[in-house]
Amino acid sequence: MKSETRDKYRDEGSADEVKNHVSPAVIKRLPRYYRYLRELLQNDILRISSGELSKLMHVTASQIRQDLNCFGGFGQQGYGYNVKYLYGKIGEILGVTQNFNAVIIGSGNLGSALASSPIFERRGVKLTALFDNSPNVIGKNIAGYIVKSMDELEEYCKTNTVNIAVLTIPKTVVREMADRLADIGIKGLWNFASTEIDLSHKGAVVQNVHMGDSLMTLCYELTK
Amino acid sequence: MKSETRDKYRDEGSADEVKNHVSPAVIKRLPRYYRYLRELLQNDILRISSGELSKLMHVTASQIRQDLNCFGGFGQQGYGYNVKYLYGKIGEILGVTQNFNAVIIGSGNLGSALASSPIFERRGVKLTALFDNSPNVIGKNIAGYIVKSMDELEEYCKTNTVNIAVLTIPKTVVREMADRLADIGIKGLWNFASTEIDLSHKGAVVQNVHMGDSLMTLCYELTK
DNA sequence: TAGATTGTTAATCGATTAACAATC
DNA sequence: TAGATTGTTAATCGATTAACAATC
16 A cells, blocks of 8 residues: 555665666666766756756656656656765765776787777776786776786786776677676676677676677667 | 568568667667677687577577567578678668768877777778877877868768767767767767767767776676 | 646557468 | 477466655
8 A cells, every 4th residue: 555655764874775676777877878868967057847858858757757766756846856865876876985996918909099089087986997808908098097917807806896897909809808708707798899799608797788789679660 | 460461571682671660679689799799700610590690609599589670580490590691781781881980089098999900990980080189199100091170070070981089088078079069960879978968859879888897897896 | 725737547659579371 | 190399378476657645
C-alpha cells in the first residue's frame, strides 16, 4: 500500500531511499541528466521543474519524474528540483564520488586525445598513467604524463590502485590485452576498439564504445 | 491475412520487401549485426543459422529472425542465412553503398585519430578533407591529407559534395559551427563534443557521440 | 490559503520472447 | 522423405505516458 511505504521512507529522513532494482533504461539516461544539470548550474540556474527540464531535453516531464523517483524523492511539491542537489545526487549514483583511478593503454592519437581532454576529471576519474609499446612513444610527454612501457604494466598495477583501463589499441590485440588486464585484477575496461569484449566470466565490467555504429546510424538516417 | 501477404511478396521476387516503418530499436541493432557478419566473413564462414548467431552475439534467436524479417526474407528455411548476402543487404540498408563524402572539422588529436583509422572506409564513407583554424595545424599533412583552413570551408563545400561533417572541435564553438555547416547545406553531422546538437529545424541529422556517458555508465557498473 | 508541482498509480504503448506452422 | 530452420503469430514482458491525489 502506497502511504505505508511513504511513511516508512519519511521515518528515516527520506531522499536517499533507492528502489531495489533500477531498470537499465533509467541508468542509461542518467548521464544525460547529469550533463544538462551541469549546464544549468554553469548558467546559475538553481531550481528547475520537471516541466521546464522536459522542454530543454525533449523528453516528457512524466519520464523525468519517474526516473528521478527510482532513487528517492529528490524534488519538492510546488517547487521543483534543486539543481545543485540533484546534480550531486546523480553524480553519487553514477560513481563520481568514488575517486576511481584510470590508465590509458595505447598512447596513439585517440589515447592522446582522451588524455588531453577534461573527460576524466569532469566525472571524478583520475588519470594516473599512459602506456604504449612503441619505442617511439615510450618516454614521450603527453598531456603532462611520461608514457610508460607496457612491460611495466603489471608492476605499476601492483603498486598503484587502478580501477579502469582505457583501451585505445588496435582491435587485433585488444582481446589479448583485455585478458591480461583482467588477470592483473583491473575491474573496469573502457574499450574503443571495434571488437567487443566480454569479461563477465572474469568478474570485470566493460564498456565498448563503437564509434563506427554511430557513423552507420548517421548514414542510415541520411539515406531516408 | 498472412498467406495473402506472403504471396504478394513472392510474386515479385521477394527478399527486397521492407516494412513500411522499421522500429528504432531494430535500426540501432543493425550495425552490431554488420560487425559480427564481417567477422564471420573474415573467418570464411559463409552460412549461419539464427541459433548459432544468437550464441555468438548473446541475443535470442527469435530476436534475430524478427529483426531481419523487417526487411524481407533474407534467410531460407532449413538452411539459415547466407552470410555474404546478409552482410551486403544490411550494408545496403545502412547506406554503405551510398558513397557518402565526409570532412573533418577540427584536426586535433581526435580528428587525427579518426582520419588515420579505417572507420570511414570500412563503412563506404570517403573522407575527402580535414579542416582546422590554428595556423600551427593548417598545411600540415595528417594521414595523407593537407589540413585546410576553416576559411576555405564554404568554397570547398560549393565545389565538392560533402554529405557528412565530423565535428572534433571544442564544445564552446560546436553549436556555432553546426549552424554554419547546416547553412552551407551539409545534411549529416557527426558530433564528438559533449554538447548536444539538434538541427532538425534546418533539415539536418546529427549523431552525438558522448563518450563521457559511456565512461559514467562504466563507473556506475563499477560501483555496484 | 491558493497555486504549483511532485510522487505515484493505472493505462497505454512498444519491444521481446515463445511457439509452431510453413517450407526448404 | 525427414530434419532443420525460417517466417510469423500470439503471449509476455517492460517501458513510457497520462492523470491526479498528496503536499509543499
